[in-house]
Amino acid sequence: MLFPWVGQLEQVRLADIYVHYTDVQFSKGSFVNRVQIKTASGPCWMTVPLADLRFGQRIDQVRASDKRPWRDEHLALLADAYADAPHLDAMLDMVRGVYARDYAHLGALTTASLLALCRYFGLDRHCRFVDIGELGVSGTGSARVLEIVRSLGGTTYVTGHGGANYLDHAAFDRSGIEVEYMDYAKVPYPQLHGEFTSFVSALDLVANVGSRGGEYMRPRTISWKDFPTHD
Template sequence: MTTVVISQPMYFPWVGFMAQMALADVYIWLDDAAYSKGSFTNRVQVKTPKGRGWLTLPVKVNGVSTEIRGLKLAKTVQTSQRDTLKGMLKDAPCVADALSAFDAAWAEPGTLCDTIIASTMEQARAIGIDCPAPLRSSAMAMPSKGSKRVLDLVLVVGGTRYVTGHGAAGYLDHEAFEAAGIAVEYMDYDVPAWPQYHGDFTPYVSALDMIAHIAPDDRMSYIRPATLAWRRFLEQRT
């Protein structure tokens, strides 16, 4: 099988997303999707001494719809966010690795979208995920929309298996994928706990947290990619 994973860009995403990335033979960033306020495109949870907080990129939005690739920063936040990470992870044994991944993402020249994509790729490198060079939907000239567009993207890269997150359950035309010979599977998230500061463990924070606490040779043991066939997944949700 050729496994395809497609996702909108996300800023330093959680470990569950990194497990999804680890399954990909072909990875496509959906960078020409419309930006949605409140999404994880430009923000991610972190744990602070005061409880859970967010690393948020304040963005400028032009009109009612702005493609993710067209986002711009409303103000500079790199220094303040680095200081936040350094402060909340200061006692973690591998905090230097987390800060190095943060710095490398911001060192990439280009657009804000480039930086967001780089944030995930730098996490992948720090964890040891052998991710293929990602493609971008904006360069693939695929005019269809919704579920049909996802199917077209999978087909054009020769995919035979599509692995997706839970949010796709509400719009994906599973039967159309099957008719095209594409197996659809949903992530079955299995995130083991690692040592964390500031309260009870939560997996729903940036993977930078895991990188800071776990030695490089052990990080892949926290990436446990598992999936469910779409019918079984939907049955479990009912």
């Protein structure tokens, strides 16, 4: 995800190892190249335009388009939306730092945005980040995810809610690996522009709370056996 929401940072906080899974198919309309921010006129999408997108491309094959100055547009949008936020400068400095580099593909950009947030909140101190390309694990779908966890010596796999659509929970059980779904806390914090919402980029947390934002991350999980939509 591009500068992901607090829920994904909670997932990182729980993890001993976090795998950047960028060699899978890009899904148009997903959060890979876009994220919502909160503005005075309501939620607004902050989107990275894509160059020559073709159906079936993997995330690590999709490239950002530079036909328009989207980096400057994003910074201007953020500066306006968070003009009254106490930690505006820290948030903008983070985004400038990420956008100062060129990236070979969209996956590298989104990885950099996640890592910037993790470093800011100190989540990188106890979590090791691994790129899927380092593991050499083949296959697809649930079987591949299981093999990734096994290759890293994992005993618990923590996933977002989308995993309920394809994970073979029984296969994980047979391998002695627990599957835990995130039970997102969505703890309210001081926020501009009306009623609180958690479904915005964690840049919102940076701008409004600063480095104390970690106090509002209270990760918890629920076993797949108790998850409402399990098979």
